[in-house]
C-alpha cells in the first residue's frame with residue numbers, strides 16, 4: 001500500500017461525497033461525522049457511479065452509500081452489499097484525516 005493525499009480535509013465536509021482519480025482507480029470518498037470512507041467508484045451490480053450516489057443510514061445504523069442507478073446499498077465501513085440488486089462487496093481503501101489532509105492507502109502498483 002502507498003499513502004496518498006486525496007484532498008484537503010476542508011474539501012470533504014461531513015455529509016459530502018466526492019470522486020477522485022488516483023492512478024488507475026476512480027475513488028468515491030465520503031465523510032460521515034469524523035470518519036472518512038473511500039471506496040471504488042463502481043457499483044458491483046452493473047458499474048454504476050457510486051460517487052454520484054447519496055449517503056444513507058442502514059438498518060443497523062451504519063453509514064451506507066446508495067447507487068444512483070438501481071438503488072443498491074453498500075456499508076461504507078465494510079464494503080458489504082446491504083441491499084439488492086448488488087450482492088458482491090465493493091473495494092475499500094483505508095483512509096483518514098491527518099491534520100489538514102485526507103489520506104488514503106492504495107495498492108502500490110496504482
Ligand code: FES
Nearest residue numbers: 043046048067070
Ligand atoms: S449499477 Fe448500482 S445498483 Fe445497479
